[in-house]
Amino acid sequence: MSVSTAIIALGCLIFLSHIFNALFERTKIPSVIFLIGIGIFTGPVIMNWVEPKFLGNFGNVFTTVTFIVILFDSGTELNVYAIRKSIGRATALTVTCFITTLVISSLVIFLLTDLDIMSCIFIGSVIGGTSVAIVIPVVRQLKLREKSTTILSLESALSSVLSLIISLAIFENMQSGEMSIVQILINMILSFVAASLFGATLGIAWAVFQHRILKDAKNMMFASFAFAFIIYGVCDQLNLNGGTAVLVYGITLGNINYFSRNKILKKFTLGEKLILNEKHRTFFSEIGFVLQTYFFVYVGINLKFSDINLFIVSMIVTALVFIGRQFITKFIISKQTSVFEREIISIMTPKGLVAAVLASLPLQYGLANGDEIQGIVYSIVFISILLCSFLAANIKRQKEKLEKNEY
Numbered sequence: 001m002s003v004s005t006a007i008i009a010l011g012c013l014i015f016l017s018h019i020f021n022a023l024f025e026r027t028k029i030p031s032v033i034f035l036i037g038i039g040i041f042t043g044p045v046i047m048n049w050v051e052p053k054f055l056g057n058f059g060n061v062f063t064t065v066t067f068i069v070i071l072f073d074s075g076t077e078l079n080v081y082a083i084r085k086s087i088g089r090a091t092a093l094t095v096t097c098f099i100t101t102l103v104i105s106s107l108v109i110f111l112l113t114d115l116d117i118m119s120c121i122f123i124g125s126v127i128g129g130t131s132v133a134i135v136i137p138v139v140r141q142l143k144l145r146e147k148s149t150t151i152l153s154l155e156s157a158l159s160s161v162l163s164l165i166i167s168l169a170i171f172e173n174m175q176s177g178e179m180s181i182v183q184i185l186i187n188m189i190l191s192f193v194a195a196s197l198f199g200a201t202l203g204i205a206w207a208v209f210q211h212r213i214l215k216d217a218k219n220m221m222f223a224s225f226a227f228a229f230i231i232y233g234v235c236d237q238l239n240l241n242g243g244t245a246v247l248v249y250g251i252t253l254g255n256i257n258y259f260s261r262n263k264i265l266k267k268f269t270l271g272e273k274l275i276l277n278e279k280h281r282t283f284f285s286e287i288g289f290v291l292q293t294y295f296f297v298y299v300g301i302n303l304k305f306s307d308i309n310l311f312i313v314s315m316i317v318t319a320l321v322f323i324g325r326q327f328i329t330k331f332i333i334s335k336q337t338s339v340f341e342r343e344i345i346s347i348m349t350p351k352g353l354v355a356a357v358l359a360s361l362p363l364q365y366g367l368a369n370g371d372e373i374q375g376i377v378y379s380i381v382f383i384s385i386l387l388c389s390f391l392a393a394n395i396k397r398q399k400e401k402l403e404k405n406e407y
Contacts, residue, residue, distance in 0.1 A: 122373065199247065
């Protein structure tokens with residue numbers, strides 16, 4: 001592929017991604033489906049124009065960069081005040097669904113494949129969360145009430161955090177070859193605490209430095225963003241959980257006004273000027289949008305339908321996870337919630353970018369079964385988004401039909 005052809009292709013992807021987002025209003029089909037479809041069409045499955053190995057080491061670097069960007073962007077969007085208001089029911093839904101997904105998927109994959117138990121548990125933790133990039137747009141389009149919207153938004157954010165923390169802790173044990181569940185829990189807690197303190201401390205330090213030293217400097221928008229890469233790299237060198245550190249760093253900057261209420265931090269006059277404004281958030285969001293566009297095409301290129309057994313296993317896991325969520329929703333979601341909204345909540349379990357990125361880590365670091373792990377998770381991401389989109393559109397049509405008949 002020539003340089004000019006590659007540049008044209010990259011430009012077309014961004015252009016088409018905007019078109020797909022606009023079509024979402026009518027079709028209710030997330031743009032992710034089309035992007036993965038482009039990857040499948042151009043990849044080895046159909047046209048074989050681009051193969052995964054064509055990207056070489058750039059694929060690993062690109063995955064890590066996307067990982068850092070989505071973590072930082074997600075962190076800055078998490079609002080401490082909103083979390084405090086709806087944390088109860090959202091946490092119950094998040095934890096119950098996460099554990100159910102982890103248990104179901106781990107057992108099914110262990111029984112139906114040749115993967116070891118640690119790899120199966122890793123896959124279960126990776127797909128335990130829901131995709132913010134899928135859930136939020138769909139919920140907004142369906143125009144749910146504020147309470148239901150808040151619960152689903154918080155679940156997506158919290159489950160992504162939970163998935164990141166647990167998956168990365170398990171991944172560290174996979175690297176060391178340890179199999180102890182107790183050791184995993186200990187490593188998870190220690191890694192989470194150390195990385196969280198590291199991210200929060202550097203977040204506050206950067207905010208103070210920017211306010212006291214660089215307050216008159218121009219074009220600093222990208223600096224806070226770039227500092228996230230430094231944090232991740234330093235953590236990796238120190239064998240700390242870089243993902244958690246970047247996430248907490250983003251949360252710290254996004255809620256700096258909340259943290260600045262501390263008596264000690266007040267001395268540094270942290271205040272309104274340090275809150276990320278709409279311009280900053282738009283900038284981070286646009287970068288995330290571009291990387292997500294390319295990444296989901298990359299996911300499509302890496303999808304392998306040659307191993308039909310693994311794809312069938314992915315379908316079974318996805319179906320069981322959706323069924324399990326039906327029962328969980330009945331017990332956790334209030335009876336006062338409308339039938340329509342309870343049905344929507346019960347099918348909102350699509351997997352997305354965080355799961356896809358985490359699934360690529362074993363292969364990236366050369367671990368055994370890395371290719372199989374990535375293949376199963378990528379398939380689950382694709383199938384879950386398809387199923388969620390179809391069910392949401394169907395529920396919406398049924399609601400509109402009932403409303404029309406009433407009139």
